[in-house]
Each structure stands twice: as structure tokens, then as C-alpha cells.
Amino acid sequence: MADHEKHEIEPEDIEVLRRQVAEEHKMASLGRLLAGIVHEINTPIGSIFSNNQVALRSLEMLKNDLEHLTGETGAHARALVATCHSLAEVDKIACERIGNVIRGLKSFARADSDELHRVDVWEQVSGTLRLLQPEYGRRVVFENLVPPDLPRIECYPGKLNQALLNIIVNAAQAIEETGNVTISASASGDSIEIRIRDTGKGIPESVRDKIFHSGYTSKPAGQGTGLGLTLSKRIIVDLHGGELDFESSRGEGTTFRIQLPLKQKRP
Amino acid sequence: MESNGDKPIVVLVDDEEMVITSVRAYLALETDYRVEGFTDPEQAAGFITQRPYDVIVSDYLMPKMTGIQLLRQAKEAAPEASRILLTGHADKQSAIDAINDVALFQYIEKPWDNTQLLLAIQGGIERARLLRDLRDSMAELASANDSLKDVHRRLIKAFL
Numbered sequence: 333m334a335d336h337e338k339h340e341i342e343p344e345d346i347e348v349l350r351r352q353v354a355e356e357h358k359m360a361s362l363g364r365l366l367a368g369i370v371h372e373i374n375t376p377i378g379s380i381f382s383n384n385q386v387a388l389r390s391l392e393m394l395k396n397d398l399e400h401l402t403g404e405t406g407a408h409a410r411a412l413v414a415t416c417h418s419l420a421e422v423d424k425i426a427c428e429r430i431g432n433v434i435r436g437l438k439s440f441a442r443a444d445s446d447e448l449h450r451v452d453v454w455e456q457v458s459g460t461l462r463l464l465q466p467e468y469g470r471r472v473v474f475e476n477l478v479p480p481d482l483p484r485i486e487c488y489p490g491k492l493n494q495a496l497l498n499i500i501v502n503a504a505q506a507i508e509e510t511g512n513v514t515i516s517a518s519a520s521g522d523s524i525e526i527r528i529r530d531t532g533k534g535i536p537e538s539v540r541d542k543i544f545h546s547g548y549t550s551k552p553a554g555q556g557t558g559l560g561l562t563l564s565k566r567i568i569v570d571l572h573g574g575e576l577d578f579e580s581s582r583g584e585g586t587t588f589r590i591q592l593p594l595k596q597k598r599p
Numbered sequence: 600m601e602s603n604g605d606k607p608i609v610v611l612v613d614d615e616e617m618v619i620t621s622v623r624a625y626l627a628l629e630t631d632y633r634v635e636g637f638t639d640p641e642q643a644a645g646f647i648t649q650r651p652y653d654v655i656v657s658d659y660l661m662p663k664m665t666g667i668q669l670l671r672q673a674k675e676a677a678p679e680a681s682r683i684l685l686t687g688h689a690d691k692q693s694a695i696d697a698i699n700d701v702a703l704f705q706y707i708e709k710p711w712d713n714t715q716l717l718l719a720i721q722g723g724i725e726r727a728r729l730l731r732d733l734r735d736s737m738a739e740l741a742s743a744n745d746s747l748k749d750v751h752r753r754l755i756k757a758f759l
Binding site for chain 2: 370371374375376377378379381382383385386389390431434
């Protein structure tokens with residue numbers, strides 16, 4: 333940045349900066365709100381999980397005890413136990429779904445995101461995808477192909493998740509009807525590369541050099557702030573010393589490539 | 600595991616009654632442990648400073664005192680008992696910072712997994728009882744040593 337020439341600040345630049353700061357504040361408040369909600373839900377859902385397991389185990393024991401009971405009463409009691417058992421099985425699946433959402437929110441909205449942590453990329457991507465599933469899951473197939481044994485990377489997890497979320501949302505929005513968003517990653521030397529590939533419409537050549545500019549959006553009003561990719565670039569390049577670029581071909585899709593160092597430089 | 604034949608005692612502390620009810624029901628189904636549940640950490644502190652127990656499982660954020668403050672008292676009163684923190688608090692850092700402070704045996708996040716919780720409690724009981732046995736054996740050894748010294752002293756006296 334030091335070799336940049338000094339220039340007059342244009343009013344539009346101030347407006348863009350103001351919007352960037354507002355967006356960052358919004359994301360930080362959202363993170364705190366989510367962390368609070370997760371905390372509030374953890375205890376009751378933990379209780380429900382536990383009770384469900386106890387209920388299922390008890391019903392199995394009761395079923396065994398009722399086996400020798402003959403006559404109409406026995407048949408009736410066995411039918412009631414079978415009904416309760418199948419309801420408890422449904423509750424178990426319902427609990428697992430809630431649990432998945434909670435885990436996604438938890439890894440996304442880490443309250444300690446202002447500190448450096450070593451994180452598992454597969455886990456961060458899974459958490460982010462779980463959050464997007466309800467909105468895009470019906471028309472977009474998300475695939476997490478990040479190898480689970482990829483070395484952990486040192487980063488600001490909340491910020492990095494925000495960047496991943498922005499890029500994956502963009503990928504999902506680039507798909508007009510149905511398609512795939514695939515996230516893969518590999519390690520080489522002291523850095524890793526994460527690739528987010530979509531089968532969407534591709535980025536027109538005329539706008540390729542603008543997509544990281546603040547305020548640029550190709551989406552209808554209300555759908556894009558025009559800040560998502562700018563913030564993602566700032567998080568990856570300025571905050572983590574990484575790289576963010578993309579390759580795109582019309583009608584075939586786009587691949588965003590994030591390169592991140594395994595370790596952060598100490599200030 | 601049961602060194603002196605009695606049932607292991609597990610102390611559960613959470614300001615939410617539902618956690619105690621759920622964990623108690625699970626432990627009642629799977630084990631023969633005696634469970635002492637408290638929603639008030641001050642009452643729990645009263646219990647652990649006066650009565651024997653094997654494991655304490657405490658929530659982190661509670662009114663009146665945090666789980667770490669309670670576990671610190673637990674460590675002072677019964678260092679050989681095992682301490683487990685069961686927390687739904689998203690900011691782990693403060694809890695992690697305190698781990699060494701109270702020599703935490705296990706850290707479990709909510710929503711908890713019953714199997715994982717049971718393994719932690721079983722491990723905690725085993726550890727507490729081994730430590731207690733070790734302490735008792737060392738006391739016996741020290742007493743035996745004292746008697747030997749006494750015999751030695753009397754032998755020397757008799758011959759001199």
C-alpha cells in the first residue's frame with residue numbers, strides 16, 4: 333500500500349468506505365447475535381437429545397418385558413410401545429437435523445473470531461454449507477470435497493467463514509436453475525488452496541476486472557450489496573496474507589481460488 | 600473400579616433443572632452411580648466441601664458463581680476427585696484459560712453426547728479412585744515405615 337500515489341479522496345470513495353464499515357459492523361453484530369442464540373439453544377437441545385436416547389432405550393427394554401404378556405392387553409401394550417418407539421425415532425432424526433444447524437451456526441459465529449486459531453478447513457466449509465442448505469439446497473447441490481486430513485490452517489475463523497460464505501453464496505447465485513457448487517482443497521508447501529467451483533452462467537468478460545470493486549453488483553436490487561467479494565478479498569488478502577482470484581467461462585461456470593498460508597505472520 | 604465397595608458419587612451442577620433431570624435419567628438407566636444434582640452452585644459448594652464424591656460435572660455460566668469458581672473450590676476440598684466442565688458457552692477461551700487453574704479432567708460442549716459424557720464420568724471415577732487408593736497406600740507405607748524405624752531404633756537400643 334505504501335507505494336500508492338497520494339490522491340484526493342472522492343466523495344464516492346467515502347461513501348464506499350462508509351458502506352464497507354457498515355457491512356462489517358452488521359456482520360459482527362450478526363455474529364454476536366448468532367453466538368447468543370446458539371448458546372441459548374445448546375442446553376435445551378442437549379436435554380432433548382439425551383432424553384430421546386433414554387426414551388428409546390427404555391422403550392426397547394419395555395418391549396422385551398412385554399413379549400411374554402399374552403391376550404388383548406399384551407397386544408395393546410405392545411402396539412402402544414411400538415407407536416412411541418417410532419415417534420421417538422422421528423424425534424431422533426429431528427434432533428439430528430437441529431443439531432446439524434446448531435453445529436453450522438456454532439462454527440460460523442465463533443465469539444472468539446478476533447483471535448487467531450488453527451482450524452480444520454473441512455469443518456469450516458461443512459459449517460458454512462449447512463447454513464446455505466435451507467436457502468439453496470432445493471436447486472443447488474453442494475459438495476464438500478475438502479480432504480479431511482488437510483493440515484489445519486491458522487486464521488481468524490469468524491472472518492474466514494464470512495469470506496467463504498460470501499464466495500459460496502455468489503457461486504450459488506450464479507446458478508440460474510439447478511447446478512452444483514463444489515468445494516475442494518489441497519496443500520502444497522506452506523500454504524493451502526481452496527477452490528469453489530460452480531456450474532453457473534459464468535462471469536462476462538466485460539465485468540471481470542470489476543467484480544472485486546466495492547459497490548459493483550450484477551444482482552437485482554435487494555439481493556446484493558456489491559460488497560461481498562470486496563470484503564472477501566480484504567479478509568483473504570489483507571488480513572490473512574493470502575490470494576483470491578478466479579477463472580470463468582461463459583455458460584460453463586466459475587472457479588474461485590483462495591490461497592492461504594498455513595501460518596500467520598506475527599505482528 | 601470400586602475400591603471400597605460403595606457406589607460412585609457423581610455431583611451434577613447446572614442452573615437449568617432440565618440438564619440435571621436428563622443426565623440423572625440417563626445415568627440411572629446405564630449405571631448404578633449415586634447422583635447429587637444442584638441448580639444452585641452455592642449449595643453444590645456446600646456439598647462438595649463436606650461430603651465425599653468421585654466426580655463433579657459443572658456448567659460454566661451460572662448465577663452467583665461460574666463453573667470455574669466452583670471447580671476451584673472443588674479442587675481445594677477434594678483434589679483427587681475429577682472435575683468436568685459441561686458448557687454451552689460459545690467463547691471457549693476463558694474456559695480454556697482456566698483449565699490448568701482447576702486441573703480440569705474433561706471439557707464437554709453442549710449439546711452433549713451421552714456416550715461421550717458417560718465415558719468422561721467413568722474415566723473420572725476410575726482416576727479419582729486410583730488416586731484415593733494411591734493416597735491410602737502411601738499412608739500405609741509411611742505408617743509401616745514408621746513402625747520399621749521404631750523396631751530398628753529399639754533393636755539398636757537393645758544391643759547397645
